Amino acid sequence: xxxxxxxxxxxxxxxxxxxxxxxxxxxxxxxxxxxxxxxxxxxxxxxxxxxxxxxxxxxxxxxxxxxxxxxxxxxxxxxxxxxxxxxxxxxxxxxxxxxxxxx
Numbered sequence: 293x294x295x296x297x298x299x300x301x302x303x304x305x306x307x308x309x310x311x312x313x314x315x316x317x318x319x320x321x322x323x324x325x326x327x328x329x330x331x332x333x334x335x336x337x338x339x340x341x342x343x344x345x346x347x348x349x350x351x352x353x354x355x356x357x358x359x360x361x362x363x364x365x366x367x368x369x370x371x372x373x374x375x376x377x378x379x380x381x382x383x384x385x386x387x388x389x390x391x392x393x394x395x
Contacts, residue, residue: 301355
């Protein structure tokens, strides 16, 4: 493992949380520090959603690179914002397709 592990931020729709977990486990076992969206088990307000969105941008700030988890569907507004933000701050962005269950 390198002296200072790479920090990777996972982005994507919460519809793909199972895929995100698989990607997180794989990256962690490869020696990376993984940052990903917080999971909520109760409905959240629009205000809370905005706060969580800003927190995720700060995760991107901390990361060396961003991995977007997507199942080949249209990328939504929040994930598009995160991709644009990452690219604007010079973070490499890669995409991962279906990794869990049916595509």
